[in-house]
Amino acid sequence: MAKGKVEIRIESCKSCGYCVKFCPKGVLAIGENVNQKGYQYVVAENPDDCIGCAQCGQVCPDAAIEVYREA
Amino acid sequence: MAMEKVYTRTTGIVKDMVSGFCPGCMHGTVHKLIGEVADEMGRANDLIRAEGIGCCGLGQKYVTHDSAICLHGRACAAATGIKRNEPDSLVYTYQGDGDLASIGLGETMLAANRGENFTVIFINNGIYGMTGGQMAPTTLLGMKSTTTPNGRIAEEHGYPIHMSEIINQLTAPYYIERTTCADPAGVRKTKSAIRKAFEYQAAGKGFTFVEIVTSCPTNWGLDPISALDFIKEKMLPEYPLGVLRDKGKEE
Numbered sequence: 001m002a003k004g005k006v007e008i009r010i011e012s013c014k015s016c017g018y019c020v021k022f023c024p025k026g027v028l029a030i031g032e033n034v035n036q037k038g039y040q041y042v043v044a045e046n047p048d049d050c051i052g053c054a055q056c057g058q059v060c061p062d063a064a065i066e067v068y069r070e071a
Numbered sequence: 072m073a074m075e076k077v078y079t080r081t082t083g084i085v086k087d088m089v090s091g092f093c094p095g096c097m098h099g100t101v102h103k104l105i106g107e108v109a110d111e112m113g114r115a116n117d118l119i120r121a122e123g124i125g126c127c128g129l130g131q132k133y134v135t136h137d138s139a140i141c142l143h144g145r146a147c148a149a150a151t152g153i154k155r156n157e158p159d160s161l162v163y164t165y166q167g168d169g170d171l172a173s174i175g176l177g178e179t180m181l182a183a184n185r186g187e188n189f190t191v192i193f194i195n196n197g198i199y200g201m202t203g204g205q206m207a208p209t210t211l212l213g214m215k216s217t218t219t220p221n222g223r224i225a226e227e228h229g230y231p232i233h234m235s236e237i238i239n240q241l242t243a244p245y246y247i248e249r250t251t252c253a254d255p256a257g258v259r260k261t262k263s264a265i266r267k268a269f270e271y272q273a274a275g276k277g278f279t280f281v282e283i284v285t286s287c288p289t290n291w292g293l294d295p296i297s298a299l300d301f302i303k304e305k306m307l308p309e310y311p312l313g314v315l316r317d318k319g320k321e322e
């Protein structure tokens with residue numbers, strides 16, 4: 001079971017890739033679908049590996065990610 | 072399994088708004104950090120921003136606090152008036168390198184020299200963004216811009232200007248730190264620098280200056296990830312990180 005969980009605000013993502021680069025667990029990936037602004041938004045490709053470290057949320061310039069962790 | 076929310080979108084930016092900044096632009100990151108710090112201090116309603124002219128203007132409606140768009144370069148002069156009249160507010164200027172270090176150099180230096188009790192958030196990405204990628208005072212030697220198509224040459228354009236070091240020559244400033252947002256550790260450090268500056272301001276200590284080395288992927292002509300490498304390989308050797316002054320530690 002995953003120790004953490006991310007919630008991605010699809011419309012805020014601009015596909016910069018920072019969260020993908022800095023996730024220590026390889027959870028995130030640039031997805032194939034685009035949002036209303038035309039950006040290929042990020043998806044949690046391997047959600048079970050998420051540890052809830054919040055690194056993705058911290059580096060996201062567009063505040064597109066909120067993070068939960070096992071209490 | 073109960074999950075606890077450990078990272079929340081700050082109340083300092085509008086709930087459902089998408090910023091106008093380019094993909095990967097760290098203006099977004101810094102706007103967010105200012106809001107996070109104010110949230111954590113319980114001062115989100117006390118923030119007043121005096122913003123320069125430039126891409127930061129895209130942030131004016133993105134932040135949830137009051138904001139004055141100042142004449143180009145004059146944010147430190149405006150912030151002086153705002154803070155003196157609203158001493159209980161948390162006042163900060165938000166300025167880019169063209170605004171703060173070129174057009175507004177006089178206002179910046181004189182406010183620092185008076186030890187005005189507000190915080191300067193200085194975004195150094197080595198270029199004019201909004202106006203189309205012209206050379207800024209902070210542009211690196213050899214760096215191409217629309218006004219230095221062959222790269223900046225010292226003989227013709229002078230050298231990159233180090234604002235934190237220059238301000239560190241003055242007696243009055245209380246706190247000066249240079250950070251970057253190029254990686255998660257840098258983002259966390261930037262946040263704690265803003266926190267420190269706001270705490271000192273709240274305690275009436277005087278002028279606090281946080282220079283943040285960021286990227287401008289659009290005008291650098293790089294994708295956001297390559298621009299992170301450019302920060303680390305090119306910008307940081309010219310603009311070394313660290314606390315230049317912390318009078319709070321001396322007291």
Ligand code: SF4
Pocket residue numbers: 004005006022023024025026027028049050051052053054055056057067
């Ligand atoms: S919280 Fe940590 S592990 Fe989970 S997706 Fe974000 S960076 Fe990766």
Ligand code: SF4
Pocket residue numbers: 012013014015016017018019020041042059060061062063064065095
């Ligand atoms: S850091 Fe934010 S904007 Fe960039 S790709 Fe990840 S979710 Fe999207």
